[in-house]
Amino acid sequence: MNVQKLRIEKGFTVQQLADLSGLSKRTLEEIIRRDKCTVDNAIKIADALEVTLDELCRTED
Numbered sequence: 001m002n003v004q005k006l007r008i009e010k011g012f013t014v015q016q017l018a019d020l021s022g023l024s025k026r027t028l029e030e031i032i033r034r035d036k037c038t039v040d041n042a043i044k045i046a047d048a049l050e051v052t053l054d055e056l057c058r059t060e061d
């Protein structure tokens with residue numbers, strides 16, 4: 001997942017992204033740390049970052 005990369009590119013702090021997505025800061029930190037989350041949370045994060053799920057979830061290997 002590209003949460004951390006996209007968060008930084010958009011200039012959001014973890015707290016700001018948590019507020020925009022409706023997730024708690026702790027939940028967002030866990031998603032960033034574990035590099036996975038539920039589809040529901042991925043949709044919330046993608047919407048907050050104004051990106052597609054594909055952009056959020058696909059990583060270049």
